[in-house]
Amino acid sequence: MRQIKHPLSPWLYFRRNPGRTLPVLFVIVVAVALVTSIATIVNSIDQTVMTMYGYQKYFMVVTPRGALTVSDTTKQAIESNSLTGEVYATRPAFTTVRTVFGRFPTVVFGLSNEGQRRVMERCGLEMVSGRMPASGAPEVALSVEMARNKKLKLGDPVLTPEIEDSFSPIPARLVGTFQGPVWLALTSEAFIEENFPVAPQGYIVMSREVAQQQSLDSSLEKAIPEIDARTWTYAKLVRDTRDALTNLYLIMSLVIGIIVFAIAFLIGMLSNIYFMQRLPEFATLAAIGYQRRGLLMRALGETALLCAIGWLLGSLLTVVLLVGIREIIMEPRGLILNPFDLYAYRFTFPFPIAISAFALFAIWRHLRRLDPVSIIERRQ
Amino acid sequence: MIPAIRACNVSLAYSDGDVTNYAVRDVSLEIPERGFFGIMGPSGSGKSSLLYLLSGLKQATAGEVIFRNRRYHPMSEREITQLRRECFGFVFQQPFLLNYLTALENVLAAAPPGDSSASERAQELLETLHIVHLRDKYPYHLSGGERQRVCVARAMINRPQIIFADEPTAALDHKNGHTVIDLLSSYRERGAVIVVTHDPEMLTGADRIFLMRDGELESVIEPAPQTSAV
Ligand SMILES: Nc1ncnc2c1ncn2[C@@H]1O[C@H](COP(=O)(O)OP(=O)(O)OP(=O)(O)O)[C@@H](O)[C@H]1O
Ligand SMILES: [Mg+2]
Numbered sequence: 001m002r003q004i005k006h007p008l009s010p011w012l013y014f015r016r017n018p019g020r021t022l023p024v025l026f027v028i029v030v031a032v033a034l035v036t037s038i039a040t041i042v043n044s045i046d047q048t049v050m051t052m053y054g055y056q057k058y059f060m061v062v063t064p065r066g067a068l069t070v071s072d073t074t075k076q077a078i079e080s081n082s083l084t085g086e087v088y089a090t091r092p093a094f095t096t097v098r099t100v101f102g103r104f105p106t107v108v109f110g111l112s113n114e115g116q117r118r119v120m121e122r123c124g125l126e127m128v129s130g131r132m133p134a135s136g137a138p139e140v141a142l143s144v145e146m147a148r149n150k151k152l153k154l155g156d157p158v159l160t161p162e163i164e165d166s167f168s169p170i171p172a173r174l175v176g177t178f179q180g181p182v183w184l185a186l187t188s189e190a191f192i193e194e195n196f197p198v199a200p201q202g203y204i205v206m207s208r209e210v211a212q213q214q215s216l217d218s219s220l221e222k223a224i225p226e227i228d229a230r231t232w233t234y235a236k237l238v239r240d241t242r243d244a245l246t247n248l249y250l251i252m253s254l255v256i257g258i259i260v261f262a263i264a265f266l267i268g269m270l271s272n273i274y275f276m277q278r279l280p281e282f283a284t285l286a287a288i289g290y291q292r293r294g295l296l297m298r299a300l301g302e303t304a305l306l307c308a309i310g311w312l313l314g315s316l317l318t319v320v321l322l323v324g325i326r327e328i329i330m331e332p333r334g335l336i337l338n339p340f341d342l343y344a345y346r347f348t349f350p351f352p353i354a355i356s357a358f359a360l361f362a363i364w365r366h367l368r369r370l371d372p373v374s375i376i377e378r379r380q
Numbered sequence: 381m382i383p384a385i386r387a388c389n390v391s392l393a394y395s396d397g398d399v400t401n402y403a404v405r406d407v408s409l410e411i412p413e414r415g416f417f418g419i420m421g422p423s424g425s426g427k428s429s430l431l432y433l434l435s436g437l438k439q440a441t442a443g444e445v446i447f448r449n450r451r452y453h454p455m456s457e458r459e460i461t462q463l464r465r466e467c468f469g470f471v472f473q474q475p476f477l478l479n480y481l482t483a484l485e486n487v488l489a490a491a492p493p494g495d496s497s498a499s500e501r502a503q504e505l506l507e508t509l510h511i512v513h514l515r516d517k518y519p520y521h522l523s524g525g526e527r528q529r530v531c532v533a534r535a536m537i538n539r540p541q542i543i544f545a546d547e548p549t550a551a552l553d554h555k556n557g558h559t560v561i562d563l564l565s566s567y568r569e570r571g572a573v574i575v576v577t578h579d580p581e582m583l584t585g586a587d588r589i590f591l592m593r594d595g596e597l598e599s600v601i602e603p604a605p606q607t608s609a610v
Binding site: 006007008012013016017280281283284285286287288289290291292372373376377 | 428432437438458461462463464465466468469470472473474476477478479480481485486488489490493494534535546
């Protein structure tokens with residue numbers, strides 16, 4: 001005869017009582033999907049910033065303050081640092097990138113041909129189409145993602161006199177696109193020098209080895225007088241982004257906390273109702289010799305199983321949902337979203353814990369005072 | 381012969397403010413190891429209460445109950461619960477079954493997890509009780525009599541030393557009632573069966589009948605000597 005699993009197993013209860021388990025499962029799945037989606041979308045700001053300005057991992061930028069060129073003191077500090085490798089003069093133009101949260105400004109680096117080539121190499125960017133901007137010409141090359149984000153094809157103007165946040169006195173057109181781990185926008189320094197008389201000249205400073213960039217960054221941050229020049233480093237980017245997002249994350253955590261509480265409370269109430277309906281069942285088991293603790297563990301096992309299945313299905317649903325959103329809405333518009341953002345799933349961990357705790361509390365209240373005789377004697 | 385259960389001046393009192401009502405008052409009795417025993421009496425005379433005291437489902441307010449040299453009184457709730465699980469079987473007036481489990485699974489629900497021979501025994505029990513064809517049916521597809529027979533099988537699955545049955549036939553018609561009583565009394569060779577009932581007819585074959593009145597044990601009847609020695 002085939003060996004049967006013990007009939008009181010949570011799995012059997014789950015399968016045989018769809019009227020009770022499926023509604024709860026549905027609530028958990030929806031809640032997990034909701035929370036993960038919120039967290040993923042909020043966290044995509046961070047991801048966007050880190051991708052858009054991620055080039056700072058590969059070099060630092062030094063710009064003058066209150067002057068059009070970097071002071072000699074600053075130049076001295078850069079040159080004398082033992083970690084300093086290549087240094088390229090650069091002048092900036094500005095444009096914007098669309099994000100879920102509005103337009104973010106980004107720099108179009110004006111560089112010499114040599115500078116362009118080296119910066120691309122350094123960042124691991126490879127040409128996809130077209131060519132690099134020629135010296136002095138009104139031309140721009142962009143990461144393909146940026147071009148897609150700005151809906152630009154080769155030949156379209158990137159900087160124009162009409163668009164305030166992508167201004168240039170004469171239109172500069174897209175002549176090439178490249179692709180790699182970070183986004184970048186390049187033009188020629190000579191073009192900016194001729195057309196943007198007040199654009200200051202700064203420096204792109206690379207360490208000898210990519211791995212040393214962080215050390216060079218912090219060492220130069222200390223060595224360069226604040227009053228002379230401003231330093232733009234990856235560490236600062238991360239710090240500033242996290243600072244800016246603190247409140248947002250706080251609000252999100254609060255909202256998620258409320259959702260978790262509400263759902264756990266709801267399911268606790270449901271457990272309460274279900275338990276009342278199943279009182280004769282628990283009373284009978286208690287009468288024939290099941291320990292209270294065992295019965296509690298059984299109820300907890302049933303809840304835990306529900307949470308586990310709900311969490312898995314919820315996560316699966318979220319991934320499917322977010323991949324869909326990314327493929328259909330985000331990526332065609334050059335917007336960043338990571339459906340596999342593990343950070344977002346962390347926010348769902350309180351669910352199983354809170355739900356189990358609430359359900360446990362609801363059931364324990366009854367089980368503690370359960371007198372099997374009073375239920376068995378109750379004549380329906 | 382050592383009795384399976386002994387009650388010594390046992391009482392169960394309910395106090396309601398300063399009025400004390402005795403459901404069971406000063407009852408002493410002995411239940412031998414094997415046999416078929418009845419508890420009879422009018423409604424409210426304390427039959428169920430006595431059964432709950434003997435089976436450890438209620439704690440006596442005075443006197444003591446002893447199961448094979450083990451006194452209930454100093455035992456923890458945990459120990460008494462375990463005793464019920466291992467040594468006792470129960471049949472109640474209402475055939476309480478788990479609705480989402482089949483007849484066979486309901487019987488197995490009483491067996492300890494990991495008892496590998498339980499399903500074989502359950503199968504045999506269902507055969508003996510003539511309900512093996514219903515083994516995969518759910519309780520809501522069974523008649524009252526069939527459900528009560530599943531309860532009897534559940535009471536027997538752990539091969540208990542004592543089966544306690546509180547009005548097991550009250551919810552059944554005459555024929556089904558007799559079937560259930562016959563099945564219960566057939567266990568007398570293996571252990572003690574204690575049945576509470578209103579109906580004297582159900583106890584025709586009993587080895588001993590305890591008559592209750594107003595919470596007290598009025599008399600003990602021992603019908604004409606049967607095969608089993610008392
Ligand atoms: N929980 C309780 N609180 C107060 N009094 C109780 C309680 N349970 C039982 N009683 C009283 O104890 C007495 C005996 O009850 P018990 O249920 O043992 O009688 P019974 O002989 O089984 O009756 P029946 O044949 O109707 O089942 C009754 O007077 C009843 O009202
Ligand atoms: Mg009764």
